[in-house]
Amino acid sequence: MFEIGRLCVKIAGRDAGLKCIVIDKIDDNYVLIDGQTRRRKCNIKHLEPIDKVLKVKKGLAHDEVLKELKKEGIEIKEKVKRKKKTAAKPGEEPEVKKQEPKPKKQEMTELKKEKPAAKPKKADKKAKAKQKKTVVKKAKKKAVKTAKPVKAKETAKKPKK
Amino acid sequence: MPAGKHKSRSLRRVYTKLPGNKVVVHHEKRKPSKAVCAVCGTPLKGVPRERPYKMQNMAKTKKRPSRPYGGFLCSKCMRAKLKEKISKQG
Numbered sequence: 001m002f003e004i005g006r007l008c009v010k011i012a013g014r015d016a017g018l019k020c021i022v023i024d025k026i027d028d029n030y031v032l033i034d035g036q037t038r039r040r041k042c043n044i045k046h047l048e049p050i051d052k053v054l055k056v057k058k059g060l061a062h063d064e065v066l067k068e069l070k071k072e073g074i075e076i077k078e079k080v081k082r083k084k085k086t087a088a089k090p091g092e093e094p095e096v097k098k099q100e101p102k103p104k105k106q107e108m109t110e111l112k113k114e115k116p117a118a119k120p121k122k123a124d125k126k127a128k129a130k131q132k133k134t135v136v137k138k139a140k141k142k143a144v145k146t147a148k149p150v151k152a153k154e155t156a157k158k159p160k161k
Numbered sequence: 162m163p164a165g166k167h168k169s170r171s172l173r174r175v176y177t178k179l180p181g182n183k184v185v186v187h188h189e190k191r192k193p194s195k196a197v198c199a200v201c202g203t204p205l206k207g208v209p210r211e212r213p214y215k216m217q218n219m220a221k222t223k224k225r226p227s228r229p230y231g232g233f234l235c236s237k238c239m240r241a242k243l244k245e246k247i248s249k250q251g
Contacts, residue, residue, distance in 0.1 A: 009247050011240045017229045048247050 002031050002044055005056040007072070010037050012046035019050075019074050024059050034065045036076050198235035200242075208232050 002008070006022045010033070020035035033042045039062055054068055066076055166172075172188040179185055196208040207226040209219065216224060225232025230239045 009243065011243050012228075012236070014227045016239065017243055048244055050247065 001049055002047065003053065004058050005054040007050040007052040007054060008033065008047040009050065010042070010046060011048050012043075019069070020047075021054060021056060021060075021065055021068065022047075023056070023065070032059075034060070034062055035069055036074065039065075196232065198238055199233055200238040201235060203235050205232065205235060 002022050002025070004022055004024065008020050008022060010016055010018050010020060015037040018036035020033040020037045022031045023034050023039075024032035026032055026041060029044055030041050031044060031047070033040060033047070052072070054072070056065075056068060060068070069076060167188050171191075173191050175187045175189050177185055177187050190212060192210050192212065195204040195210055197204055209216065209224065211219075226236075228236075228239065230242065234242065
């Protein structure tokens with residue numbers, strides 16, 4: 001039943017429901033399979049045979065098995081290997097770290113230099129604010145000065161009436 | 162004396178051992194019923210029986226067997242179903 005080249009569906013385990021070919025016979029109970037499943041030894045009880053038998057050599061390589069299955073219209077998704085992010089980062093980071101600390105120190109010194117320079121700005125602001133206040137006061141004074149004479153005139157006029 | 166709410170049996174009792182070698186009774190909510198095969202009704206293996214707040218923190222791979230119909234059918238019923246499918250196609 002499970003001769004070499006027999007198309008099967010695996011019924012057990014995480015590869016269940018996937019199609020495969022029998023490549024080799026290991027034992028009365030065990031065969032070697034490959035295809036949509038992983039290439040592995042498998043118990044006959046875990047396989048369900050399909051009517052088709054492919055003409056295949058014993059112990060066929062994985063790539064050729066994929067070609068044979070493609071001819072039958074069975075497509076196989078090949079696993080895309082993920083790039084290890086954790087492995088790549090530690091190599092990159094130390095280089096960056098070496099570069100970064102120096103500018104950081106410079107920045108810190110710059111900041112320290114800037115800080116005292118920043119204080120006068122506040123002082124400037126205060127001064128400006130003071131100036132503004134003084135301007136406002138002056139304007140008020142002017143207004144008062146201008147207003148007073150008017151009042152005076154009015155007061156002066158009133159008694160005439 | 163235990164508090165009034167702890168006298169009722171609606172909460173299950175869990176005996177925990179403290180670091181000072183003292184055994185204390187904790188009162189916890191009862192676990193949900195076992196997961197069951199949708200076809201034959203046998204309790205499923207590999208599906209943990211925990212409250213949702215614990216299931217939430219579990220990995221997906223720890224919550225059900227990683228095979229088609231895992232956590233829904235038992236392995237026997239899954240095989241039968243796959244065989245049916247194959248016979249219908251062929």
